[in-house]
Amino acid sequence: MPKAQASKRPLKAPPPPSRRSPCPVSCALDLFGDRWTLLIIRDLMLGRSRFKDFVSSPEGIPTNILSDRLERLLEAGIVRQIPTTEGGKRMAYELTEKGEALRPVMKSIRDWGLTWEPDTKAVMQQS
Amino acid sequence: MPKAQASKRPLKAPPPPSRRSPCPVSCALDLFGDRWTLLIIRDLMLGRSRFKDFVSSPEGIPTNILSDRLERLLEAGIVRQIPTTEGGKRMAYELTEKGEALRPVMKSIRDWGLTWEPDTKAVMQQS
């Protein structure tokens, strides 16, 4: 039973666990190539930061999937946990620099969807 | 038992089958939010066009998955079938305008992978 945590990781590049190929696209898809991960990152880019925020997004992510994806994103160094502003023990999530670097990816996907998928509406503001 | 074919579809935008939300990112991920579809599109952008080409890519896509994804991409209007140059009856695949429009998405993902994933090497040329 894996536990969700932001554990210490080597500061240097960890050896890639099991890649399908050295292609950067393939490696990127190993991290966020599924139907949910980029939606969590979208929410983070919109300023949402709490478990309940992700759950209440209109797509309705199952909570077990959300737990798993947050854990993977923490391991990948794309998000990190921070204490909530009230100083309580509950944690919020936010994008690391590596995660923020996905904004061009998000923007290109959003733009493609707006152009080619009928009846889509952008929730995200530019850039 | 679904058969792979490029059947007639309404020329106007078909009603979206079952979307999770009207978000363009969500809708885009409904089409290519998995670990294989964008790799097929990558190969198409590299000039590969035949079933065997996709199979022989280093990631090793299973043939049943490839059949399924090609069928979905045809349905989505992202790829089309064309006769091979030799004039035989075998078909090749190529990107439609809608598919070509994914180049900025591919480029942003590749750039992110090159920057943030260690030991990745670009196979694709710029643009």
Next chain:
DNA sequence: GTAAAATACTTGCAAAACACAAGTGATACA
């Protein structure tokens, strides 16, 4: 201080998707 609500998960299970191997007809080619 205690009860109730909210939060952040985990667990269990059926259904779907996936990976892998093995076919199957059609071409292409010698």
Next chain:
DNA sequence: TGTATCACTTGTGTTTTGCAAGTATTTTAC
């Protein structure tokens, strides 16, 4: 004409997913 290639399909176990329900902390209300 025979062999190899191609573009699939089928069958099989395994993994992942979706959904409901449960649990253990935290906050909030009183």
